[in-house]
Amino acid sequence: MSLIDALNWRYAVKKMNGQPVEQEKVDKIIAAAHLAPTSSGLQPFKVIVVTNQELKEKIAPIAFNQSQVIDSSHLLIFAANENYTDEGIDAVFNRMNAERGLPLDTTDAYKAQLKGMLLPRTAEENFNHAARQAYIAFGIAIAEAALLKVDATPMEGFNGPALDELLGLDKKGLKSVTLLPLGNRDEAGDWLVNLKKVRSPKEEFLIEFK
Numbered sequence: 001m002s003l004i005d006a007l008n009w010r011y012a013v014k015k016m017n018g019q020p021v022e023q024e025k026v027d028k029i030i031a032a033a034h035l036a037p038t039s040s041g042l043q044p045f046k047v048i049v050v051t052n053q054e055l056k057e058k059i060a061p062i063a064f065n066q067s068q069v070i071d072s073s074h075l076l077i078f079a080a081n082e083n084y085t086d087e088g089i090d091a092v093f094n095r096m097n098a099e100r101g102l103p104l105d106t107t108d109a110y111k112a113q114l115k116g117m118l119l120p121r122t123a124e125e126n127f128n129h130a131a132r133q134a135y136i137a138f139g140i141a142i143a144e145a146a147l148l149k150v151d152a153t154p155m156e157g158f159n160g161p162a163l164d165e166l167l168g169l170d171k172k173g174l175k176s177v178t179l180l181p182l183g184n185r186d187e188a189g190d191w192l193v194n195l196k197k198v199r200s201p202k203e204e205f206l207i208e209f210k
Contacts, residue, residue: 006146011197013151015072015190016183025148026182027117032144033078036137039056040114042092044084044130048077048167058166059145063158063179070085077163078138079174080130083123089115112131131177138178147184155179 025041026049033047050056051074052053056197060069069075093107118126138154145152156178187193199205 001147001149003143003147003158007078007143008197009149010142010146010152011192012070013153013183013185013190014192015186016068016077016151016153016181017186018071019073020185021073021150021182021185025145025150029150029152029182030076030146031145033076033137033141036140038133038136041093041096041128042084042089042130042133043079044088045134045136045177046075046079046172047141048079048169050075050077059158059163062162062166063155066153066155066157068153068155068181068183070177071186074182076180076182077167077176078134078171078178078180079164079169079176080127080131080134082173082175083126084130086115089118092169105139117153127175131175134177138180141180145180151183151185151197153181155181 032048038044053070054070056070057077058069059075063069083182093111094104097104097106118129130209132161142154158176158179160176161170163176164174166191167176169176185193
C-alpha cells in the first residue's frame with residue numbers, strides 16, 4: 001500500500017474496540033517517530049507509551065473523557081522539553097560525534113553558534129520550538145500507523161498541566177504536547193467510519209509560483 005492509499009484509508013477514529021495492536025506494529029510506529037527529522041538533530045521531546053488500563057482511566061477525564069484513551073491498545077504521549085540547556089545540547093553532540101567515530105570537538109563551532117541562538121531565548125520560545133519538532137514526529141507516527149493499518153486518533157484536546165502532573169513530567173523538564181491513541185476501529189459503533197474523507201479542493205489548498 002502506498003502512503004497516499006494509507007492516508008486515504010485512515011481517519012480520526014471516534015470509537016475504538018479495545019482490541020490489542022500487535023507489539024511489532026507499535027514498535028515500528030515508535031521507530032518511525034524516533035527517526036523523524038528534528039532541528040539540528042536535537043530531538044527535544046520524548047514519546048511516552050501507556051498500556052496500563054488503570055492509568056488510561058485516570059488520563060481519560062484529563063482528555064475530556066474521549067473514549068479512545070480508554071479503548072486504545074497503546075496510548076502515545078508526545079512531550080516536548082520545557083527548554084534547551086547548555087548540558088543538553090552538549091550531550092546531543094557528544095553522542096553524535098562518538099557514534100560517528102569523530103573527535104568530540106568536531107562540531108564545536110556549530111554547537112557554539114546553536115547555543116548562541118537558542119540559549120538566550122525565553123523558555124516559552126524554546127518550548128514552542130521543541131513542540132514543533134515533536135509535531136514532526138507525531139505526523140510521521142500517524143503516517144506509519146496508517147501504512148500498518150493501525151488506527152490512530154490525533155488529539156490536542158486535553159489538559160496538559162494536569163497530565164504533566166499525573167505523570168510527573170513536570171519533574172522531568174517535559175510538557176505534554178499531543179496524544180495518539182493506537183487501536184482498532186469499532187466499525188459498528190463509530191459514526192464516522194463510513195463517511196467520505198473530505199479535504200479542501202486542491203486549487204484552494206495549493207499555491208504555486210512558476
